[in-house]
Amino acid sequence: GQQVMQIPQYQHVQEGEDFTTYCNxxxxxxxxxxxxQRPGGxxxxxxxxxxxxxxxxxxxxxxxxxxAKKNSSLHITATQTTDVGTYFCxxxxxxxxxxxxxxxxxxxxxx
Amino acid sequence: DTEVTxxxxxxxxxxxxxxxxxxxxxxxxxxxxxxxxxxxxxxxxMFVYSYEKLSINESVPSRFSxxxxxxxxxxxxLHALQPEDSALYLCASxxxxxxxxxxxxxxxxxxxxxxxx
Numbered sequence: 001g002q003q004v005m006q007i008p009q010y011q012h013v014q015e016g017e018d019f020t021t022y023c024n025x026x027x028x029x030x031x032x033x034x035x036x037q038r039p040g041g042x043x044x045x046x047x048x049x050x051x052x053x054x055x056x057x058x059x060x061x062x063x064x065x066x067x068a069k070k071n072s073s074l075h076i077t078a079t080q081t082t083d084v085g086t087y088f089c090x091x092x093x094x095x096x097x098x099x100x101x102x103x104x105x106x107x108x109x110x111x
Numbered sequence: 112d113t114e115v116t117x118x119x120x121x122x123x124x125x126x127x128x129x130x131x132x133x134x135x136x137x138x139x140x141x142x143x144x145x146x147x148x149x150x151x152x153x154x155x156x157m158f159v160y161s162y163e164k165l166s167i168n169e170s171v172p173s174r175f176s177x178x179x180x181x182x183x184x185x186x187x188x189l190h191a192l193q194p195e196d197s198a199l200y201l202c203a204s205x206x207x208x209x210x211x212x213x214x215x216x217x218x219x220x221x222x223x224x225x226x227x228x
Contacts, residue, residue: 031214042221043203090217097208098156103152106151
């Protein structure tokens with residue numbers, strides 16, 4: 001079936017270090033969304049990418065959508081303790097009408 | 112109001128009980144979703160409602176029965192659940208359901224943490 005994998009599964013960083021999570025789909029995607037889920041919380045929408053090769057920035061966060069629309073990445077510059085949580089990508093396979101969540105990357109930031 | 116509310120926050124039920132989870136949004140969204148999330152796993156789509164009609168059922172067992180009484184409300188009726196159904200049940204809404212040129216963010220509620228004994 002259609003799968004969306006994320007690596008790494010876990011990442012511990014020192015505050016101030018950078019962090020990147022990668023999202024890979026087994027099939028071509030129409031678009032991809034990124035969500036953040038704090039411990040004990042619910043997913044909160046961060047951003048959406050639609051075009052091949054698209055890059056979007058939100059302050060310290062940079063999101064990329066691959067040229068083939070099968071992968072994406074989220075990069076955080078100079079992590080802060082408030083960045084702690086699990087980051088999920090959610091891809092919509094082309095021709096379908098539902099999102100498949102990636103396996104998630106859990107980020108811990110050590111002060 | 113950009114909030115999705117869910118009740119109850121926690122629910123403990125036996126395998127013979129019948130209970131319902133409720134979800135409400137007042138953003139005028141016409142698509143509503145139920146997801147199931149096990150610990151340390153991603154949300155898994157269960158059902159999608161579009162304009163109060165069931166649009167997607169991800170082969171969910173019949174012991175889960177969704178209902179959309181109006182455009183603001185979404186229920187999930189539970190009956191004869193199994194212990195492995197224990198999870199966080201998340202409701203979400205979006206302006207419309209995903210389409211060929213429709214890309215809407217999903218707003219999630221805080222979830223109901225369900226324990227089946």
